[in-house]
Amino acid sequence: MGADIRTLGTMTWEATIRTGHPATDAQQLEQHRAHAHTQGLMLDVRPLPQGGFWVRAVSPPPVAYAQQPAPANHGGCQTCGRGAPTKNVTFLQNIGLVLVRLPKTASGAMCRFCIERHFWRFTTVTFFFGWWGVISFVQAQLLTPAAPRDLLPVGREP
Numbered sequence: 001m002g003a004d005i006r007t008l009g010t011m012t013w014e015a016t017i018r019t020g021h022p023a024t025d026a027q028q029l030e031q032h033r034a035h036a037h038t039q040g041l042m043l044d045v046r047p048l049p050q051g052g053f054w055v056r057a058v059s060p061p062p063v064a065y066a067q068q069p070a071p072a073n074h075g076g077c078q079t080c081g082r083g084a085p086t087k088n089v090t091f092l093q094n095i096g097l098v099l100v101r102l103p104k105t106a107s108g109a110m111c112r113f114c115i116e117r118h119f120w121r122f123t124t125v126t127f128f129f130g131w132w133g134v135i136s137f138v139q140a141q142l143l144t145p146a147a148p149r150d151l152l153p154v155g156r157e158p
Helices: 022-038 112-129 134-151
Strands: 002-007 013-018 042-047 053-058 087-096 101-110
Touching: 013 022, 022 042, 022 053, 087 112, 087 134, 101 112
Parallel strands: none
Antiparallel strands: 002 013, 013 053, 042 053, 087 101
């Protein structure tokens, strides 16, 4: 029991955290998160059905400093690649576990189809699972009512 750590490459590792005690699991998760941060890695966290967490630390994608994001209503959708009109939007999702939050973000220039798809997925998950933690309870109250502004028609900025 505990954490089983496997090194997958020079800067990538994964671990399974399962001690049998949710508080200890959450504590070890925060230690892994801090360790990944000191290495400059992003941490992907997934809860396990039997309790505990599976975590993977990976290098963040390279940042292209010379490349500018496409402005809204020009070019195609950054999600599906359609040549339809787009709108710059950001969707926030939150899953609240008792002591841990699992936030997720999707942003970019999206077409109407992708905006609606992300809106319903992210809002539904946040509505049902976003309030199960102490911090998450407050954050879900702020994220859910703010989401409909991104459903305004493409081409009409508020």
